[in-house]
Amino acid sequence: MQYERPGKLEQALTLLAKDDWTVLAGGTDFYPALRGQPAKCNILDVSALEALREISRQTDYWRIGALATWSDLIAADLPPAFDGMKLAAREVGSIQIQNKATLVGNICNASPAADGVPPLLTLDAIVEIISDKGTRKVPLQNFIRGNRDTDLKPDELVSAVLIPAASATGVSSFTKLGIREYLVISIAMVAVRLAANDDGEITDAAISVGACSAVARRLSDLEAALIGTNLSCNPAALVQPSHFADLAPLDDVRAPATYRMQAAAELVRRTIDKGRGLT
Helix, strand or coil: CCEECCCCHHHHHHHHHHCCCEEECCCCCHHHHHCCCCCCCCEEECCCCHHHHCEEECCCEEEEECCCEHHHHHHCCCCHHHHHHHHHHCCCCCHHHHHHCEHHHHHHHCCCCCCCHHHHHHCCCEEEEEECCEEEEEEHHHHEEECCEECCCCCCEEEEEEEEHHHCCCEEEEEEECCCCCCCCCCEEEEEEEEECCCCEEEEEEEEEECCCCCCEECHHHHHHHCCCEHHHCHHHHCCHHHHCCCCCCCCCCCCHHHHHHHHHHHHHHHHHHHHHHC
């Protein structure tokens, strides 16, 4: 077992190219998974790479560095389209966890119940990946391939999440259902982003559901149905069971699949109503 904590990104990439490493940032998933036992893998601690913590606006996109924590996101000056993300950030564990855990760690962990994924999907997020061979960019919907399965190769590191400026428009909201209000894994969760023109007609809609399939899903048919609908005409009434056909919820100790599906539909209606009230 080796432990390295490089101070420069180039050093981290050189190490990744030579050996197999488990990348450690906030550690809020890594350490609990050890269950009190010593680590047996090589650990590459990237927490000293402060250049990866920045949240900034670029010409064509917003950039969220790989070491940006949930607390950093909550405090950042971001457009209303990110409000759903901020609501999700407040649902991630306790404040102490929010101070250490990173958004990128959340997506790399690739849990079906990862709170950050649904709001990121509504923002058309792109994952920036680097190695000593160069940089590549992968849409989040393609980056997470399944339960605990991502497109990240052993010699690669996620450097940032990019949000296209064209997707950072409108307003957004997030709703999570668990067996209690705080400190809980999701039974179902929904993120919604809506944009409307001066006449109140919806011009852009993005809706995603998490914890109801191996990977969080956008509801593209429902999004298409909402376009052109006036906010005054109760757009939540357009939600139909057929809009959830791509979901595949599982039965587990938190909830049966049938309940998850029903809960997801109700959460979508409520979150659309919340978004309508914000526009």
